[in-house]
Amino acid sequence: MESNLIPALDPAPLPGPPWLFHVLWVVTFLIHLLFVNTVLGGSLLAALAGLAGAGKREIQSLFVEVNAWAISFAITFGIAPLLFMQVLLGRFFYTATILVAWAWLGMLGLLMVGYYLNYVAKFRLRAGKGAGAVLIIEAACFLVIAAIQVAINLLHMQPGRWARVAEQAWAALADPTFVPRYVHFVLAAVAMSGALLAWVAVHRATKGGDAQILSGMARFGVRAALVATLLQLVDGFWLLLTLPEDVLKAFMRGGPATMVPLTLGILAGVLLLVVLAQIADPLANPTRVRRVAELMVGAVVFMVLTRHQLRTIYLAPARANEQVTVAPQLGALALFLVVFVLCVALTVYALVKAAKDRPQAGEDAA
Amino acid sequence: MDYPIWNLAFGGGVLIGIVAITHVLVSHFAIGGGFAIAFIETLAVRRRNPALRALAKRSSLMLILVSTVFGAISGVGIWVTIGLVQPAATSALIHNYVWGWAAEWGFFILEVAMALAYYATWGKVRPRTHLLIIWLYFFAAYMSLVVIQGIISFMLTPGRWLETRSFWDGMFNPSYLPGLLLRTGICLFLAGAYLTLAALREPDRGARAGMVRLLASFQVVGVLLAYGGYRWWEHVLPESVRAIFLGAKALLPALASTRHLVLWALTAYLLLALFALAAPRFHRWPSAVAALLAAFAFFGGYERLREGSRKPFVIRDFMFSNGVLVSEIPDLNQRGILSKAVWAAQTSGGEQAKGLAVFRAQCASCHTLDGYLSIRKLVAPVDADMLNGILSTMREEGNEYTSGQYTHEGHVATEKLDYPLMPPLVGTEAEVDALASYLLSLKPSNVAEASHGK
Numbered sequence: 178m179e180s181n182l183i184p185a186l187d188p189a190p191l192p193g194p195p196w197l198f199h200v201l202w203v204v205t206f207l208i209h210l211l212f213v214n215t216v217l218g219g220s221l222l223a224a225l226a227g228l229a230g231a232g233k234r235e236i237q238s239l240f241v242e243v244n245a246w247a248i249s250f251a252i253t254f255g256i257a258p259l260l261f262m263q264v265l266l267g268r269f270f271y272t273a274t275i276l277v278a279w280a281w282l283g284m285l286g287l288l289m290v291g292y293y294l295n296y297v298a299k300f301r302l303r304a305g306k307g308a309g310a311v312l313i314i315e316a317a318c319f320l321v322i323a324a325i326q327v328a329i330n331l332l333h334m335q336p337g338r339w340a341r342v343a344e345q346a347w348a349a350l351a352d353p354t355f356v357p358r359y360v361h362f363v364l365a366a367v368a369m370s371g372a373l374l375a376w377v378a379v380h381r382a383t384k385g386g387d388a389q390i391l392s393g394m395a396r397f398g399v400r401a402a403l404v405a406t407l408l409q410l411v412d413g414f415w416l417l418l419t420l421p422e423d424v425l426k427a428f429m430r431g432g433p434a435t436m437v438p439l440t441l442g443i444l445a446g447v448l449l450l451v452v453l454a455q456i457a458d459p460l461a462n463p464t465r466v467r468r469v470a471e472l473m474v475g476a477v478v479f480m481v482l483t484r485h486q487l488r489t490i491y492l493a494p495a496r497a498n499e500q501v502t503v504a505p506q507l508g509a510l511a512l513f514l515v516v517f518v519l520c521v522a523l524t525v526y527a528l529v530k531a532a533k534d535r536p537q538a539g540e541d542a543a
Numbered sequence: 544m545d546y547p548i549w550n551l552a553f554g555g556g557v558l559i560g561i562v563a564i565t566h567v568l569v570s571h572f573a574i575g576g577g578f579a580i581a582f583i584e585t586l587a588v589r590r591r592n593p594a595l596r597a598l599a600k601r602s603s604l605m606l607i608l609v610s611t612v613f614g615a616i617s618g619v620g621i622w623v624t625i626g627l628v629q630p631a632a633t634s635a636l637i638h639n640y641v642w643g644w645a646a647e648w649g650f651f652i653l654e655v656a657m658a659l660a661y662y663a664t665w666g667k668v669r670p671r672t673h674l675l676i677i678w679l680y681f682f683a684a685y686m687s688l689v690v691i692q693g694i695i696s697f698m699l700t701p702g703r704w705l706e707t708r709s710f711w712d713g714m715f716n717p718s719y720l721p722g723l724l725l726r727t728g729i730c731l732f733l734a735g736a737y738l739t740l741a742a743l744r745e746p747d748r749g750a751r752a753g754m755v756r757l758l759a760s761f762q763v764v765g766v767l768l769a770y771g772g773y774r775w776w777e778h779v780l781p782e783s784v785r786a787i788f789l790g791a792k793a794l795l796p797a798l799a800s801t802r803h804l805v806l807w808a809l810t811a812y813l814l815l816a817l818f819a820l821a822a823p824r825f826h827r828w829p830s831a832v833a834a835l836l837a838a839f840a841f842f843g844g845y846e847r848l849r850e851g852s853r854k855p856f857v858i859r860d861f862m863f864s865n866g867v868l869v870s871e872i873p874d875l876n877q878r879g880i881l882s883k884a885v886w887a888a889q890t891s892g893g894e895q896a897k898g899l900a901v902f903r904a905q906c907a908s909c910h911t912l913d914g915y916l917s918i919r920k921l922v923a924p925v926d927a928d929m930l931n932g933i934l935s936t937m938r939e940e941g942n943e944y945t946s947g948q949y950t951h952e953g954h955v956a957t958e959k960l961d962y963p964l965m966p967p968l969v970g971t972e973a974e975v976d977a978l979a980s981y982l983l984s985l986k987p988s989n990v991a992e993a994s995h996g997k
Contacts, residue, residue, distance in 0.1 A: 184546050184885065250655065252616065264638065268546075271634070275548075281627065285623060292612050343889075506642055512643075513642045523653055524653050531664050
């Protein structure tokens with residue numbers, strides 16, 4: 178049944194070598210995920226900011242201001258991995274999305290609601306009004322989006338489940354790895370956003386500001402990162418143990434290629450715990466707070482690699498007879514590379530200029 | 544065809560149309576609006592005009608809210624819907640144009656960053672830096688149109704790509720430049736129409752009249768460019784496409800009516816824009832809203848025309864709207880459509896179940912059972928002999944696509960076929976018989992008999 182339902186490979190050749198698409202996919206997905214973590218974790222921490230001792234309003238303001246940019250960049254950097262993934266695995270991905278079509282389409286509605294609610298919260302907070310309920314709904318939107326993404330991601334690499342899901346779309350959630358995988362992503366997002374919050378508070382403290390509020394922000398960030406990372410270690414092993422046996426065995430037999438990134442990712446998590454546990458007063462330990470942020474990014478990098486490798490293992494039987502042809506479009510590839518480098522350079526140049534350029538006394542501002 | 548079928552009562556094509564038209568209305572404003580705001584702020588700085596500055600600032604919030612939020616999400620929405628409704632065509636496009644889309648993505652990064660930075664730096668940076676940001680925004684936004692226009696127009700007029708399979712031949716296809724000119728005009732007039740609404744909020748009458756006149760000039764130039772582009776676009780279309788909506792005996796009267804609507808809407812819009820130019824003080828909310836609606840009617844109508852005139856293809860002369868490739872007709876006639884349509888074939892039962900599978904594989908991408916283009920309504924007045932004749936002709940037409948007999952200037956002359964707007968029927972004779980059996984079972988009399996017999 179499984180192989181019968183897999184659509185035929187697109188007869189058109191790949192317009193570039195497969196390794197290039199894999200590299201571009203992983204790199205752009207990593208950037209996408211960093212923004213996604215900020216959006217998801219940030220909206221959750223903003224919704225839960227009432228648990229902070231001091232600085233509730235500042236925490237909310239920080240995340241709605243950051244998310245006004247981060248949501249846009251999460252969407253923008255989501256386009257590229259979506260493109261490169263479709264080149265390599267389109268027939269698996271399209272099938273999975275069609276099987277849960279309304280959820281996949283509904284994700285866009287949730288995204289739009291979440292994004293506009295962020296602006297509503299931003300303008301309410303700027304006007305001195307409360308935004309608690311708005312932030313809770315916003316966070317709920319992003320939590321559901323994450324669940325849809327995890328479900329589709331699992332479904333596209335398991336053709337054996339397609340027939341069941343075609344009969345009953347809710348069966349898309351009935352995979353033993355769904356819950357631990359979903360929790361894994363949510364906890365990572367919370368941990369990263371907690372680290373970001375602590376880092377911003379520490380950074381602001383070096384420039385002055387209300388020490389009590391900044392301390393409240395930093396403590397809340399460190400606490401969130403600590404709790405999330407602690408739970409993450411437990412959940413990570415739960416996820417590993419719920420993997421299908423053949424996938425787990427193939428992963429373990431992958432040698433250094435698979436075991437090194439996983440081990441480094443777990444090590445980064447353990448180190449994170451150690452460093453976080455040592456931070457009693459974040460404002461007095463700026464170096465440790467910065468170290469947390471660095472370790473967090475490192476852990477995400479290794480886990481993205483592991484995630485990509487797991488997908489390859491999951492899909493190996495279904496792609497065993499795949500006869501891919503390659504006809505590189507070198508001119509078009511050069512066009513992409515030139516445009517990409519130019520646009521990134523212009524973006525960095527303009528943003529740096531915007532951050533540094535300030536009118537002198539007596540000069541007009543824009 | 545070999546993917547699962549998402550059954551939508553109102554038709555997948557309608558969903559794509561709704562999402563796409565909503566997106567293009569916003570995305571073209573995002574381009575034209577960028578130019579208009581950059582132009583207005585440049586004038587404001589040079590003339591030290593606070594009213595023009597206020598107009599640029601007021602409009603910039605709208606620009607980021609529609610561009611970076613709605614535009615970005617609805618743009619992804621097009622991806623999502625075409626992947627759900629036309630997965631085979633999406634895959635074909637991705638394999639040919641991934642680097643084009645990736646280049647467009649590069650411009651999109653710059654566009655989004657500049658939109659957010661522009662709004663965030665009002666009153667914070669020197670005017671020179673602020674102008675640099677908005678002009679960079681416009682550059683990126685327009686360049687994304689320059690790229691995406693190649694892919695959009697390719698689907699209707701693939702041109703030399705059909706022989707060479709070259710990325711560049713596909714991008715710079717016959718309708719590329721006409722379409723780009725047309726869309727450039729649309730960007731300009733949409734910006735003028737939207738920003739006029741912002742200008743009408745200016746309390747100073749003299750300043751307001753000046754703004755309305757300036758924006759009216761954007762609209763007049765935009766309409767003229769759009770008209771020139773539209774006529775050029777019609778001119779370069781292959782005869783088989785023109786036959787669908789042009790001439791006294793247009794193959795699709797509904798599309799011919801859309802063309803009339805498009806031209807009348809543009810005429811009405813031109814008159815309103817000229818009115819605003821000549822008498823800006825009298826151009827208030829009613830005429831401004833009417834102008835905006837005329838702009839929407841033209842653009843929406845044009846998009847409908849462009850999509851509709853691709854029939855029966857999704858990529859002209861290459862892939863039909865049901866995902867069947869022109870090149871695979873002989874093979875599928877021999878092996879059977881159900882040998883490829885693995886999802887549609889997931890039915891068990893007799894002749895009618897097999898017919899249902901054939902229907903799902905070939906017809907369900909356009910026809911629903913009782914909703915959009917209802918097949919039940921279409922077969923109601925047809926008897927068995929007529930139906931067999933129709934299906935037999937449709938199957939024979941498949942040979943005409945591959946024999947070259949009806950080929951003219953590289954295009955299949957679909958207008959010479961009996962069913963020029965429908966993909967040919969492919970599959971074995973047994974599959975065609977099964978389809979006939981299934982379709983006849985949908986006739987009201989047969990449904991009643993079946994119900995009565997239970």
